[in-house]
Each structure stands twice: as C-alpha cells, then as structure tokens.
Amino acid sequence: MADAPVLPPSSPEPGRAGGGHSRRTVIKGAALAGGALVAGAALGPRPARAASARTRHAEAEYDVVVAGSGAAGMTAALTAARRGLRTLVIEKAPTFGGSAARSGAGIWIPCNEVILAAGVPDTPAKAAAYLARVVGDTVPADRQRAFLDNGPAMLSFVMRNSPLRFRFMEGYSDYYPELPGGMPGGRSIEPDQLDGRVLGDELARLNPAYIPTPAGMVVFSADYKWLTLTAVNPKGLEVSAACLARGTAAALRGEKPLTMGQALAAGLRAGLLAAGVPVWLDTPLLDLHVESGRVTGVTAERDGVRTLVRARRGVVVGSGGFEHSAAMRAEFQRQPIGTSWTVGARENTGDGIEAGERAGAALELMDDAWWGPAVPLPGEPYFCLAERTLPGCILVNGDGARFVNEGAPYSDVVHVMYDRNTPSAPHIPCWLIVDQNYRNRYLFKDVAPLLPLPDSWYEAGAVFRAATIEQLAQRIGVPATALRATVNRFNGFALKGRDDDFHRGDSVYDRYYADPYVKPNPCLAPLWLPPFYAFKIVPGDLGTKGGMRTDARARVLRADGSVIPGLYAAGNASGAVMGHSYAGAGSTLGPAMTFGYVAANHIADAPA
Missing domain, CATH: 3.90.700.10 (Succinate dehydrogenase/fumarate reductase flavoprotein, catalytic domain)
Known part of the structure; x- marks a missing residue:
C-alpha cells in the first residue's frame, strides 16, 4: 500500500518513498483512553498528516533540519551549528522545550565532569557493568557503549556552548544501586540556577513547568526530598529557608531565576540563539521528504503554508513520543491506557515516529513508556x-x-x-x-x-x-x-x-x-x-519510550537492519537505550541529549 502523499492527490510529490506496512490490522471494538472508552479505528498505515494550509507552497534549504525543540532536538541543533552546519529547528508547539521544559531535569550520564569533580568514584568499567545488567540484551551493546562513550563529551560540549551549568544530585542513588557498578550515592545531575533574562523576549515562549516553583523561591529537584519533610525534619526547614533566600537574592538582582527543566530548555535555547539557529514555532512536521531512498528534508506547515525544507546533510527527528495519541497507544500498548494519565507535552502525538515509519523505519519498544x-x-x-x-x-x-x-x-x-x-x-x-x-x-x-x-x-x-x-x-x-x-x-x-x-x-x-x-x-x-x-x-x-530503531550513530534503521540514509532520531522518537528498564534519575534526558549530539556529529563528519 502506497503512502498517502503530502501534496494533494492531483499533485503527487515526486520522490516519495513507498513502503506501507502490511502487518497493520484493524483493531475491533473499543480501546480504553484514560479510563474512558473511545471508538476503535482502522489502524492501517497511517497517512501523512494533512496540512490545513491553502494550496500555496514554499521552500527553504538548510544543511540540517531538526524536528522538535526538546532536549534531544536542541542538543542536536546546537552541535550541528557549532560544527559549522546551517541548521533549522521546527517545532509543532507554540512554545519551545517540549517535555524537557516540564520536567525535573535530572540527567543520568556516568563519568561526566560534574560528578567526577564532586568526588563520585565512577569509572567507565563500573558504568558499563551497571548499564549492561540494568538493560540486558534488549539493546545492542554497541548502542550502550555509544551512550557511555559520548555522554560525558556531550555534557562538556553543552557547558562550553551555552550558559548551562550543572549540580550533582548528591545522595540520589542509582535505581538499582546494589547491582555491580551501581552507585548508592548516585550519578544524576541537574541544571544549576539560570537567569531567564539571557533569552530576552524569547523567554515568553518557554513551555511552562509541569509543577510551578512556589513564588519567591528558587527550588532544585534535589530540594523536594527535604521540602516534603519540612514539618518533621530540621533539614527540611533549612532547605526551605535556602530556597527562599535564593529567590530573594535573585529578586534583588532583578533576575528571572530558572531551575530544573525550565533552566535546561532555556539554557539550550540560549545556546541556539548565540549560534544563530532559528527555531520555527507553530510549525508541525507533516512528513519526511525522500528522494531515491534518501531523506533529503521535511515537509512542514508554517503560517498556514505547506513548506518543503530541504536538508542537504541530514534530518534529525527529536519530536518526542506518542503519549498523547490515543490511536497509537491503543495499537501498541497494554490496556487500560489512554492519553489522560501522562504528564508529557500535549503536542507529543507521535508525528515524527509515524513519518519515519512511512519512510521505512522499523519501530521498537512501542509497548513501553517511562511509567x-x-x-x-x-x-x-x-x-x-x-x-x-x-x-x-x-x-x-x-x-x-x-x-x-x-x-x-x-x-x-x-x-x-x-x-x-x-x-x-x-x-x-x-x-x-x-x-x-x-x-x-x-x-x-x-x-x-x-x-x-x-x-x-x-x-x-x-x-x-x-x-x-x-x-x-x-x-x-x-x-x-x-x-x-x-x-x-x-x-x-x-x-x-x-x-x-x-x-x-x-x-x-x-x-x-x-x-x-x-x-x-x-x-x-x-x-x-x-x-x-x-x-x-x-x-x-513521563512519555512513551518506543520509537524508531536506531544504531550506535543514531541513524534510523529499516527492519532488515539497513540504514535509511539522511535520517537520524533521538529522544523519545527513538527506541530507548534503557530498554525496558530505568538506570537512574535522568535516564530519559541523558540519552536523549547524548544521541542528539551523536547524530549531529555523525552528520558533520560524513562527506558532504
């Protein structure tokens, strides 16, 4: 079955790849959506999203196009731009930051410079032993190595090329600290306090936090442990006073203090501003553009106009998972399930995953989520x-x-x-x-x-x-x-x-x-x-964890293991390197940022 064209049927887009998937069947009956029944639907090969645009068309061209402005997408774009590639980010939402901006922004990356400076006795051997035990054989060993090898370098790169700095979340243990290589004192880090004024007017377009910080306070993720105990533990009162003191000091300096996911997203966006990377908001991905089997761009809708954005060197899909797609959750996940129990960004409806599948991508881990x-x-x-x-x-x-x-x-x-x-x-x-x-x-x-x-x-x-x-x-x-x-x-x-x-x-x-x-x-x-x-x-x-199958270089793979040229994926648009498990606080963001970094570097290193 051929893919539905991006352009109207009377004007088929040249060069579109076929490759519908015959495994799709009609799901009969009904599917539970957040506890409420919704009518079942035919879930055959999902067509490209129809643009609401008028019949006008536009074109643009960059070296790299990144779909999604979450942690994966912005890290990929920042890396590509600093490697000398002309880069564009497109974002479906009217805000940037995605689920990362809503999160507590714990980041799990073994052996990074922040935890080593804090005296954490981590080593590559410990990290490899631990991850292998946690993940098992669900994820190929070379992908696990790619995460561990590139994660520390990614974090150092981000700190050199953005205002972001990070703090060790002391005492927040790995999730299975008793396993070989596990760290009872933890490996997780989080963003340090950031002044939102670095974004200027762009700060108004930052996706809001899932739980807002109390007014007048500056609170880190690591503080919540003690704030919960304020009524019964003196350290709770001490931490509460420290949060208030930070907020007061920031107010006296005229700052707009950000922490957690707000700081992470704002810091990455500030890095993109400094690198001259445009971020097109309100610009949903409609489909991938394929010529002679290679992904050479994307079709998006911008200001009501269907726009072909060519990518001379590559496309990175970092558009998040499918937690807000009732149809995809009904198709791939166990019941009862739906879209009302997730805290992921509401724009995460699997658009990038579906576009990759239409281009021939294999999918994996679609039954799982960051539960x-x-x-x-x-x-x-x-x-x-x-x-x-x-x-x-x-x-x-x-x-x-x-x-x-x-x-x-x-x-x-x-x-x-x-x-x-x-x-x-x-x-x-x-x-x-x-x-x-x-x-x-x-x-x-x-x-x-x-x-x-x-x-x-x-x-x-x-x-x-x-x-x-x-x-x-x-x-x-x-x-x-x-x-x-x-x-x-x-x-x-x-x-x-x-x-x-x-x-x-x-x-x-x-x-x-x-x-x-x-x-x-x-x-x-x-x-x-x-x-x-x-x-x-x-x-x-927190979001789904299944998506396009990728290799150790973040390249998207077909079911036979071959690479789809020009197409990369990171974050929740790709199958998680954590497999069905969860190594520690930040096992979503750490790999998402790392494989965005890996993808952009592979694009930059490949012959032009």
Whole structure:
C-alpha cells in the first residue's frame, strides 16, 4: 500500500518513498483512553498528516533540519551549528522545550565532569557493568557503549556552548544501586540556577513547568526530598529557608531565576540563539521528504503554508513520543491506557515516529513508556515520587492486598500493575492507603501537612476518606476483611522494621524519599490514626519510550537492519537505550541529549 502523499492527490510529490506496512490490522471494538472508552479505528498505515494550509507552497534549504525543540532536538541543533552546519529547528508547539521544559531535569550520564569533580568514584568499567545488567540484551551493546562513550563529551560540549551549568544530585542513588557498578550515592545531575533574562523576549515562549516553583523561591529537584519533610525534619526547614533566600537574592538582582527543566530548555535555547539557529514555532512536521531512498528534508506547515525544507546533510527527528495519541497507544500498548494519565507535552502525538515509519523505519519498544504511579487529579495527573515511599502508606490492589514494594523505581511499579492486572484480580486502578498521621507529617503534591485536601480531588474520585479501614474499603470497592488484614500485617512489619513480603526499605534507593526520623526503618510506619485516605493510582508516565530503531550513530534503521540514509532520531522518537528498564534519575534526558549530539556529529563528519 502506497503512502498517502503530502501534496494533494492531483499533485503527487515526486520522490516519495513507498513502503506501507502490511502487518497493520484493524483493531475491533473499543480501546480504553484514560479510563474512558473511545471508538476503535482502522489502524492501517497511517497517512501523512494533512496540512490545513491553502494550496500555496514554499521552500527553504538548510544543511540540517531538526524536528522538535526538546532536549534531544536542541542538543542536536546546537552541535550541528557549532560544527559549522546551517541548521533549522521546527517545532509543532507554540512554545519551545517540549517535555524537557516540564520536567525535573535530572540527567543520568556516568563519568561526566560534574560528578567526577564532586568526588563520585565512577569509572567507565563500573558504568558499563551497571548499564549492561540494568538493560540486558534488549539493546545492542554497541548502542550502550555509544551512550557511555559520548555522554560525558556531550555534557562538556553543552557547558562550553551555552550558559548551562550543572549540580550533582548528591545522595540520589542509582535505581538499582546494589547491582555491580551501581552507585548508592548516585550519578544524576541537574541544571544549576539560570537567569531567564539571557533569552530576552524569547523567554515568553518557554513551555511552562509541569509543577510551578512556589513564588519567591528558587527550588532544585534535589530540594523536594527535604521540602516534603519540612514539618518533621530540621533539614527540611533549612532547605526551605535556602530556597527562599535564593529567590530573594535573585529578586534583588532583578533576575528571572530558572531551575530544573525550565533552566535546561532555556539554557539550550540560549545556546541556539548565540549560534544563530532559528527555531520555527507553530510549525508541525507533516512528513519526511525522500528522494531515491534518501531523506533529503521535511515537509512542514508554517503560517498556514505547506513548506518543503530541504536538508542537504541530514534530518534529525527529536519530536518526542506518542503519549498523547490515543490511536497509537491503543495499537501498541497494554490496556487500560489512554492519553489522560501522562504528564508529557500535549503536542507529543507521535508525528515524527509515524513519518519515519512511512519512510521505512522499523519501530521498537512501542509497548513501553517511562511509567510511574499517578493520581488522576482533575485537570492533570500527579506523578507520585516521594508519596508512595514515605512511611505510613501502602499500595493495594482491587483485592485489598499489597502487591509490590511501594518504594521501588516508579517504572517497575507500573510494570507490576500491568503484569498482574486481570479481571479477577484488578491492579488498575490500585490504591495508595494512608492515615492521618501520614497527612499530619508530609507534603502531598503541593498540599502542606495538616491542611485539608482540595474538595475537587474528592469530587473527581481521585481520593476517598473514611473513619475506619473497613469504611474506606467499602468506598473504594475492595473487600473490607482483606484490607484490614493487609493493614494489620503491614503494621507488624513496620513495628519490627522489616518488610518480609516486599522488602521495602532494603535498598538504598527505597530510602531516598523516606523519613530518616522514623525508626527502625525510615520507609515503614504503621497506619493507625483515623481518618484514613485512599488515593486512586493509575499507570501514569513521563512519555512513551518506543520509537524508531536506531544504531550506535543514531541513524534510523529499516527492519532488515539497513540504514535509511539522511535520517537520524533521538529522544523519545527513538527506541530507548534503557530498554525496558530505568538506570537512574535522568535516564530519559541523558540519552536523549547524548544521541542528539551523536547524530549531529555523525552528520558533520560524513562527506558532504
């Protein structure tokens, strides 16, 4: 079946590659989308997106065209430009930064200069041993080596060619620190404070953060661990005061302080401004332009005009995943799934992945995502990190039983939810059960201890409250006897400080978001003080992790392993180098930026 043309049927675009995929079938019935049924659809070879443009056309030409202005795309563009290539970034959204700008911006890159300067005892051998154990044989060894070999150089390049500087997230352990090569003290870094004035008027076009920083404060990702504990730990008060002091100092200097994903995206954009790289916002990718089997540009829609942008040297797709495409999630991922549980940028609908597939790209890891337990709050889901690890809470399934180590890496928790979810033993949704003692001690999202949860949360069915465990069980539809037995058993574990069922608190990672004042195990405390609360937990995600198959040079591959000339992919538009796992905080952004850097360098090194 031929691809749908980019131009109107009466004017077929010359040189378009064919190659529809016969494996596509019609999915009958209906697919769950964020818990709501949507009509099934024929999911045959997806045609190129039809432009809403009038029949006018335009052309432009660059050496390199990058689709997407997230961390992968902007790193690729910055590298290409500094290698002397005339580079353009096109971005579907009216803002730049993508999901990276919304994130906490942890970056996992072993052996980088920031962590080595901080005294982290990392070595290439340790890093290679650890990544190999975490990823296994899902991802070819040469791709793993390419990430480890190029990551440190990428970070140093970014710091030389942008205002970005980075901080070691001390104590944020690797997610499996007990494995060979794992680091209990961590390898993750995050952006240092950046003055948004470096962007001038462009700052207004930065994609907003997922959770805004409290007004008047400058908060780093590493601070949240302690801010959660402000009511019970002196260091929490100390960190809170430091955040306020930073904010006050920045205000007195007239700065516009940025941290986390806001700093990362702004710093990369400032690098592009200095390098003279244009970023065309509101310019969606419609399709790749292919001539004689080589990708030689893109077709995009700009200001209502269908525009062919030729790329003399190569195209890099860094347009993100497909987390907001109900059709793609229904086709590739396990149910229930949809688009309302993700915190990824809303423009991430898989356009770049689909365009690559039409050009012949093989896809991989499409069933997976950067999962994490989430509370489906009204307006936007809340991705739980500390909340499920803090003492005084448990996760239970529809039978009222615990089923997982609540403090395990967030992606693992959701994998277990899906693996064990059946009609007779539902695990989606599951429930985070806490007591009033927990609520008196810890921040939940942005609700301070002792303060009531918003009425809208109750009205949306995201949280329930009751005077007894048995009444709570009735309200959430789980067996009361079973839930009471589960709570009693867990309380016994908490009192002796050892979780015999799921070993919560045994790993250094489990204890990162725990409460060090709780003894004998900082992850475990009994649930005893009424009222009791149940938070609905669904499979949230930071974005999907499947996409075009690439090699160690970020070149896109066909199903037979051959390279599609001129086409590269990085970030969530490509299959993740982490495979089905997650090495540490920043395992999304670290590889995304690295393979953007690898792609641009390969383009620059190739004969013109």
